[in-house]
Amino acid sequence: MSDRQVVLVTGASVGLGLAIARRLLHEQRKQNLHLVLTARAGSLHRFGEQGIVERDDVWIRPLDITDAEQRVCIVNEIASTLGGVDVLINNAGVVYRSCVEHVTEPERLHQMNINFRSPIELTRCVLPGMRQKRRGKIINISSVGGMMAMPTMSVYSASKFALEGASEALYYEVKPWNVSVTLVQPGFMRSDAFEKVPYTTLSADASDDHQNPYHEHYHHMEQFIAKAMHRALATPDSVALKVIRVMRRRSPPLRVYGSLDAVLFSALRRVLPRRFYNWFLYRNLPHVRRWGKR
Ligand SMILES: NC(=O)c1ccc[n+]([C@@H]2O[C@H](COP(=O)([O-])OP(=O)(O)OC[C@H]3O[C@@H](n4cnc5c(N)ncnc54)[C@H](OP(=O)(O)O)[C@@H]3O)[C@@H](O)[C@H]2O)c1
DSSP: OOOOEEEEESSTTSHHHHHHHHHHHHHTTTSOEEEEEEEOGGGTHHHHHTTOOOBTTEEEEEOOTTOHHHHHHHHHHHHHHHSOOSEEEEOOOOOOBBOGGGOOHHHHHHHHIIIIIHHHHHHHHHHHHHHHHTOEEEEEEOOGGGTSOOTTBHHHHHHHHHHHHHHHHHHHHHGGGTEEEEEEEOOOOSSSGGGGOOBOHHHHHHHHOTTSTTHHHHHHHHHHHHHHHHHOSOOHHHHHHHHHHHHHOSSOOSEEESSHHHHHHHHHHHHSOHHHHHHHHHHTSTTGGGTTOO
């Protein structure tokens, strides 16, 4: 069996995905890797802008993970030309900022589609090949939002909790074929990703309208998250390094913390008695005494 590993990355043209792509390109000097870097068709130009160009062992392909035809097409092309995917890195994801009351059904389904349903569908496409070869690695980029929920992040947390649950079940299901499943859980990453966070129609209105009952929720959470991301020790590159380390391990664990704050949040959740944990978190929400005054 060839020692070459075929690595497929989603959402690789920006943010954490781009940092993973860069690390993988560097890793190619040490390991025999064939990279398939993907992005939505409209974002492909970013690779060239970043100096990442297609060559024999680096493919650049369009992939909207929500498009079933594109998912099947890319996995088939890799199977017929390269013998299948050895490592799948499900990185693409979006973060809607919204309270539960402000997410409509289509918006909820859209968020779940990108962060949960589509990565699982893509995983389903690559699994038969991995089982046949009796080797493979699925690396799903989760989040601290997949271990604890924060106000105004309800639907994001729902999508990452769902990804965590399905990945945990899959970990046991495919272990007999030597296929590993790992959830990388970053906390806050120092980046400007928060500036791109979309609001739902209703949460955008509430965030702008000072008279809206939820205005303080959005206002203070937005400032808190922006500050946390500016001050975060973790960067997309430091999280990307964790992903590379998972790839290098013969038998990676189910969960890997992506940053120090993820270790801390996880410890809080495990160590504190449940009631105290929820009370503690609530009391420490930014300016929570002003919430709900309108
Ligand atoms: N930023 C953080 O602090 C943080 C913390 C914890 C976890 N994470 C997770 O890390 C991952 C990457 O996030 P990031 O911070 O790098 O965010 P980002 O800079 O906003 O990048 C998101 C990526 O997902 C892609 N994407 C969105 N919808 C897609 C679709 N339908 N099909 C294919 N690609 C799609 C985007 O492509 P386009 O450029 O084409 O839109 C982009 O490449 C996500 O799973 C996120 O949940 C991030």
